Amino acid sequence: MNHIDITFLEKINLLLTRIKHKKLILDHARPLPSSALVRIKQDLALEWTYHSNGIEGNSLTLVETRVVLEDGMTIGGKSLKEHFEAINHAEAISYLEELIHPNYELQMIDLLKIHEFILNHIDKEFAGRFRNGIVRIVGANFSPPNPNHISHMLHELIVYSNTNPQELDPIILSVIFHHRFVWIHPFFNGNGRIGRLALNLLLMKYGYPPAIILKNDRKKYYSALDQANKGDYEKLTLIILQALERSLNMYINIIPNAYDEYQSISSIVEEKDIPYGFEYISLLARSGKINAFKEGRNWLTSKKAILDYMNRINI
Numbered sequence: 001m002n003h004i005d006i007t008f009l010e011k012i013n014l015l016l017t018r019i020k021h022k023k024l025i026l027d028h029a030r031p032l033p034s035s036a037l038v039r040i041k042q043d044l045a046l047e048w049t050y051h052s053n054g055i056e057g058n059s060l061t062l063v064e065t066r067v068v069l070e071d072g073m074t075i076g077g078k079s080l081k082e083h084f085e086a087i088n089h090a091e092a093i094s095y096l097e098e099l100i101h102p103n104y105e106l107q108m109i110d111l112l113k114i115h116e117f118i119l120n121h122i123d124k125e126f127a128g129r130f131r132n133g134i135v136r137i138v139g140a141n142f143s144p145p146n147p148n149h150i151s152h153m154l155h156e157l158i159v160y161s162n163t164n165p166q167e168l169d170p171i172i173l174s175v176i177f178h179h180r181f182v183w184i185h186p187f188f189n190g191n192g193r194i195g196r197l198a199l200n201l202l203l204m205k206y207g208y209p210p211a212i213i214l215k216n217d218r219k220k221y222y223s224a225l226d227q228a229n230k231g232d233y234e235k236l237t238l239i240i241l242q243a244l245e246r247s248l249n250m251y252i253n254i255i256p257n258a259y260d261e262y263q264s265i266s267s268i269v270e271e272k273d274i275p276y277g278f279e280y281i282s283l284l285a286r287s288g289k290i291n292a293f294k295e296g297r298n299w300l301t302s303k304k305a306i307l308d309y310m311n312r313i314n315i
Contacts, residue, residue, distance in 0.1 A: 004176050006168065033254065046069065048093060053082075053089055068087065085122070088119070088120050091117050092118055096204065106201070111154070115190055118197075171208070174199050174240075176233065209251060224238075242288060246294060249262070263303070282299055290306060
């Protein structure tokens with residue numbers, strides 16, 4: 001596998017540094033309260049399943065996904081396939097959690113097993129098997145490689161991930177793995193879900209929580225993957241870093257006095273000592289220049305984050 005152009009790192013360095021700082025805060029606060037930790041893990045697993053399936057077209061709402069997974073009930077008007085997609089994804093997350101240990105190295109068999117989980121009761125013939133035919137992706141700016149090359153290319157990618165020849169930051173290495181996996185497109189079905197599961201398997205290996213790409217960001221996410229196909233990883237890295245920061249914030253918020261409470265941007269702009277309007281603060285949030293995270297379609301940040309930004313630019 002060729003080395004990746006990483007000059008884009010200069011543009012996202014502030015956000016990457018902030019995330020690493022938050023991980024240190026989290027690590028120093030361990031052990032976290034067990035009851036709160038269990039709840040956060042459950043919430044993240046639920047959101048992960050809902051959003052990842054939603055990106056691929058599953059119509060279950062977040063509440064409906066919770067009912068299917070926690071109560072074992074079926075939802076009227078929803079297909080059996082959509083129910084299995086929720087159940088299968090949750091089981092795949094459990095499998096990932098079993099894999100993680102300090103010396104874990106990614107293996108081909110793990111990816112095949114994850115695929116088997118994802119297609120359980122949905123596509124028995126191809127569950128856990130690489131595609132054996134050419135595929136074309138409508139609207140994409142690339143054609144996945146010939147199936148005869150899949151095993152070799154995926155092996156090469158796994159070796160690259162495990163050896164990290166460019167000595168990349170683990171988060172950046174995980175982003176690159178995610179894109180290259182989706183580009184190889186090793187399966188007929190389920191590549192997006194498995195690519196996001198594999199992304200988070202690597203992040204979790206390095207002690208990070210999962211980065212959950214929101215359903216509402218589907219178009220931005222696909223556009224970022226298209227940009228990565230051209231060798232430009234900036235947008236994809238930004239989306240994944242922001243998703244990771246959102247998960248870190250969920251953990252940090254249970255640490256007493258760790259951070260100011262987050263607020264909607266519309267409420268912050270009403271503060272008398274904040275000289276910026278809604279659009280400008282939203283731009284700062286989207287570009288990763290302030291401490292912020294996204295909930296649905298809305299960005300949340302804190303007054304402290306705005307004041308820190310003002311101090312950095314000497315206002």
